[in-house]
Amino acid sequence: MRALTNGLARASVRFKPAAFAGTFVALMMTAMIVSACGILLETGVRASVPPERYASTPVVVAADQRAHHITGRGEEREDASEPVPDRARLDAALVTTAARIHGTAAAAPDTTFPLRTASPGTLTGHGWGAAPFTGVTLTTGTPPRAGDVVLDEGAARATGTAVGGSITVSAPDGRHAFRVSGIARGTAEDGPTAWFTDARARALSGHPRTVDAFLVRPAPGTGPDRLAAHLKDAYGGTARVHTGDGRGAAEDPSLAGARELLIALGGSFGGIATAVAVFTAAGTVALSVGQRAREVALLRAIGATPRQIRRSIAAEALLVAPLAGALGCLPGIALAHWWFGQLKDKGAIPAPVDLSVSWIPLVTAVGAGLVSSLLAGLMAARRPARIKPGQALGEAAVERLRPGVIRTLLGTAALVGGIVLAGVAASTSGEDAANTALGVVMLFMLAVALLGPLVARLCAWLIGLPLRAGAAPAVLAAANTLAHARRLASAITPIVLAMAFSSTLVFLHTSEDHAMAGQRRAGIVADQVVSAPGGLPADTADRAASVPGVAAAVGVLRTGVLVTTGSSLQGETAQGVSGSGRALAAVQDLDVRTGRLADLGPGRVAVDAGLAQSAHVRVGDRLRLRLPDGTRAAPEVVATYGRGLGTARITLPRAALAAHVTSAFDADVLVRDDAGADREAVAAALGKRLGEQVTGRDGYAAAEDRDRALNAWSNTTMAAVLGGFAAVAAANTLVMTVLDRRRELGTLRLIGSTRRQVLEMVRWEALLVATAGVALGTAIALATLVPMARGLTGEGPYVPPLTYAGFVGAAVALGLAATALPARAALRRETPGGAR
Numbered sequence: 001m002r003a004l005t006n007g008l009a010r011a012s013v014r015f016k017p018a019a020f021a022g023t024f025v026a027l028m029m030t031a032m033i034v035s036a037c038g039i040l041l042e043t044g045v046r047a048s049v050p051p052e053r054y055a056s057t058p059v060v061v062a063a064d065q066r067a068h069h070i071t072g073r074g075e076e077r078e079d080a081s082e083p084v085p086d087r088a089r090l091d092a093a094l095v096t097t098a099a100r101i102h103g104t105a106a107a108a109p110d111t112t113f114p115l116r117t118a119s120p121g122t123l124t125g126h127g128w129g130a131a132p133f134t135g136v137t138l139t140t141g142t143p144p145r146a147g148d149v150v151l152d153e154g155a156a157r158a159t160g161t162a163v164g165g166s167i168t169v170s171a172p173d174g175r176h177a178f179r180v181s182g183i184a185r186g187t188a189e190d191g192p193t194a195w196f197t198d199a200r201a202r203a204l205s206g207h208p209r210t211v212d213a214f215l216v217r218p219a220p221g222t223g224p225d226r227l228a229a230h231l232k233d234a235y236g237g238t239a240r241v242h243t244g245d246g247r248g249a250a251e252d253p254s255l256a257g258a259r260e261l262l263i264a265l266g267g268s269f270g271g272i273a274t275a276v277a278v279f280t281a282a283g284t285v286a287l288s289v290g291q292r293a294r295e296v297a298l299l300r301a302i303g304a305t306p307r308q309i310r311r312s313i314a315a316e317a318l319l320v321a322p323l324a325g326a327l328g329c330l331p332g333i334a335l336a337h338w339w340f341g342q343l344k345d346k347g348a349i350p351a352p353v354d355l356s357v358s359w360i361p362l363v364t365a366v367g368a369g370l371v372s373s374l375l376a377g378l379m380a381a382r383r384p385a386r387i388k389p390g391q392a393l394g395e396a397a398v399e400r401l402r403p404g405v406i407r408t409l410l411g412t413a414a415l416v417g418g419i420v421l422a423g424v425a426a427s428t429s430g431e432d433a434a435n436t437a438l439g440v441v442m443l444f445m446l447a448v449a450l451l452g453p454l455v456a457r458l459c460a461w462l463i464g465l466p467l468r469a470g471a472a473p474a475v476l477a478a479a480n481t482l483a484h485a486r487r488l489a490s491a492i493t494p495i496v497l498a499m500a501f502s503s504t505l506v507f508l509h510t511s512e513d514h515a516m517a518g519q520r521r522a523g524i525v526a527d528q529v530v531s532a533p534g535g536l537p538a539d540t541a542d543r544a545a546s547v548p549g550v551a552a553a554v555g556v557l558r559t560g561v562l563v564t565t566g567s568s569l570q571g572e573t574a575q576g577v578s579g580s581g582r583a584l585a586a587v588q589d590l591d592v593r594t595g596r597l598a599d600l601g602p603g604r605v606a607v608d609a610g611l612a613q614s615a616h617v618r619v620g621d622r623l624r625l626r627l628p629d630g631t632r633a634a635p636e637v638v639a640t641y642g643r644g645l646g647t648a649r650i651t652l653p654r655a656a657l658a659a660h661v662t663s664a665f666d667a668d669v670l671v672r673d674d675a676g677a678d679r680e681a682v683a684a685a686l687g688k689r690l691g692e693q694v695t696g697r698d699g700y701a702a703a704e705d706r707d708r709a710l711n712a713w714s715n716t717t718m719a720a721v722l723g724g725f726a727a728v729a730a731a732n733t734l735v736m737t738v739l740d741r742r743r744e745l746g747t748l749r750l751i752g753s754t755r756r757q758v759l760e761m762v763r764w765e766a767l768l769v770a771t772a773g774v775a776l777g778t779a780i781a782l783a784t785l786v787p788m789a790r791g792l793t794g795e796g797p798y799v800p801p802l803t804y805a806g807f808v809g810a811a812v813a814l815g816l817a818a819t820a821l822p823a824r825a826a827l828r829r830e831t832p833g834g835a836r
Helices: 002-015 017-046 092-100 128-133 153-159 198-205 224-235 246-251 254-291 293-301 306-345 359-386 389-397 405-427 430-450 452-467 472-483 485-523 540-545 581-587 609-615 654-658 679-690 706-739 742-750 755-793 801-830
Strands: 059-062 066-071 078-083 104-110 112-116 122-127 137-141 148-152 166-171 174-185 193-196 213-218 240-242 528-536 550-565 568-577 592-595 604-608 636-641 650-653 666-673 693-695
Touching: 017 254, 017 306, 017 359, 017 706, 059 224, 059 246, 066 568, 078 254, 078 568, 092 104, 092 213, 092 224, 104 122, 104 128, 112 198, 112 528, 122 128, 122 198, 128 193, 128 198, 128 213, 148 153, 148 166, 153 174, 153 193, 166 198, 193 198, 213 224, 224 240, 240 246, 246 254, 254 306, 254 359, 254 430, 254 485, 254 706, 306 359, 306 706, 405 430, 405 755, 430 452, 430 485, 430 755, 452 472, 452 485, 452 755, 472 755, 485 706, 485 755, 485 801, 528 540, 528 679, 540 550, 540 666, 540 679, 550 581, 550 609, 550 654, 568 654, 581 666, 604 609, 609 636, 650 654, 666 679, 679 693, 706 755, 706 801, 742 755, 742 801, 755 801
Parallel strands: 122 193, 148 174, 568 650, 604 636
Antiparallel strands: 059 213, 059 240, 066 078, 104 213, 112 122, 112 166, 137 174, 148 193, 166 174, 528 666, 528 693, 550 568, 550 666, 592 636, 604 650
16 A cells, blocks of 8 residues: 555656646745754854954953843743843953962953054054963063053054154043054954053053953963863852853954844744745645645545545655755755855954854754645645545535634634734834734734635635626636635735735834934934044043034934843943033934933933833833943933934933943034034034034934844845745745646637637736735735834834835736746647637
């Protein structure tokens, strides 16, 4: 019996390859999506950065670069941790602990910070104490003492100085002059570099009491691992001890953010994409098996048992799925390489990180396709294999009107769940609304898939109403789609997928951009914006305020913080402003809703109104947050405002942030002119006094956060990946349904229909399918976008008409092309007597 069923499966694949072509394509595309996302996920888990500066240092002690929020106790204890926005640092005094550990030969603090010079523009500063640990050698001169600096050869050439000369650098606290005491040869990775005494380096960095890391060298006879164990015992939970490749993570904390991004792409988006891909592939397999219902019924009629039918379907899956999956992994690897390369080029992933490609995601991709193909085939063949042969033949000839009870119940539950969840999302705000709305699109898509025949019949009846008043091909198209709801549902579902996911991802970004642009235009009321590529020293605002014609000048330090919202930490944009709240109001109209900006000062904060609602705080409450380096803070809320998306969601005094960032340079200085002052004359005076670039208020509006640009690109890419997959799946399904109707199209020709009439009928059917798919996809996207957009921006979604028209046009063109081409091919075969 086994040989019989296996032979039947091989014969089906061999002699009717067209019947399995659509299944093969769907499974191959599924393997591509699953393998690409799996490779990104594995890379995020395995990602490491080999040490560069720390390559000569066996043991590195650094702070934990994650902020932890502990909730619950005992078995219910949970740790919601997030990477700190900047860099966590260690108390400089703790270096003595490392130096006293048994087995330590030497220990030194390390500090890295940016500086500005006239030429080459930027310098990387370090403390000289770490030089012997990082492969730095003094070629001429002496080590630095108070008031001295050692330059590397590149910095010396760029500044045109030598030993005994002088150099002026700009630090966040202002300009400083140093005598060049020596020239050193260091690592090339830092670019132009300067070394100072350790105390002076900490002062210039803006962190006089903290350092980035401790560099530790073991004594002879003590291995790095043994010394690391002693250091872990000594420091407990106050520091992290790194050896091997872990030193690279301590040297470059951006690795933590890169790993989070890759895991989010491969895990969160990959989970959704995998579910969609597997679900679509299963639907294609089910369609393929369903199209052979007559064949299954005939096998039952000549004596095949239900078990033989099931074995035959399983054998077909085993013949097709592994090959399709293996071939699909090849473009999956290429997609992962392209995606990873783009993220590297955009600075989201450190250059030394490599893509990890192992057998695990590839086998998983092939296995996912095989299991989904097997289960979908067996489920589709379950009823034809179980019922009586005569009944099976009857159902193969005429489509059943009612779907299965279990399928109907599950679909109804998904629909009700989507409606309830949409209501919950609409009643909440902020990130809670956005996160809740993510489930809405999945539930509605599941409902459309499970209730497909019923939804398709309703769409066919509604959209077919105007067709019934048309010519014969239109009437026949309306009747055809109404009578074959299952076939129509198979064609509609992929188009709904493409429209829903692409619209949600793309229009969420356009909604945020639209709201942000509007808030920036209204929120920035400064007349002049002073900026510089490397940032501005803290005294720039005071110098700008002394220029004749200037009424107010406020320095803006941009960074990020973590805000405690419920049981999690949420990353938010923050700005540290110099001067008083009254001066800030002169250059930024934040649309204050409650409280007063004039009360902003030490220990106080102003918060975006939407964020305040998510964090459940009001004026007078304490906002629990983590500063850029992870330091806990709980400033008092003195005001809430409505334009945080266009400026920053958190506004603090500059001093509250400057000591907690690596680069404490101001991003901009916003200047308000005196009433009646000549704007061009003031701009010229500012440029002359400060020696920096001066623009109008559009200069601020044009500045775009790198993370936001990356999110926009990621959303577009995810929409392209999911939309492209769904589009291929839709075209694949439409081609399968048309090719399966060769006998029907030939019969129409035999009873007198012209070739033109048949093709026109097919075109009307394609338009009906595209219209139904676009309408359902748009409805699902809106149900998702409305709460998401209101939660994130406080406004409704913004849908650019041309972009939406492009989506609709693409769906219609896809439907027409995927039906017209196979229909023409089918008519060439079935046309009787060459009649036209």
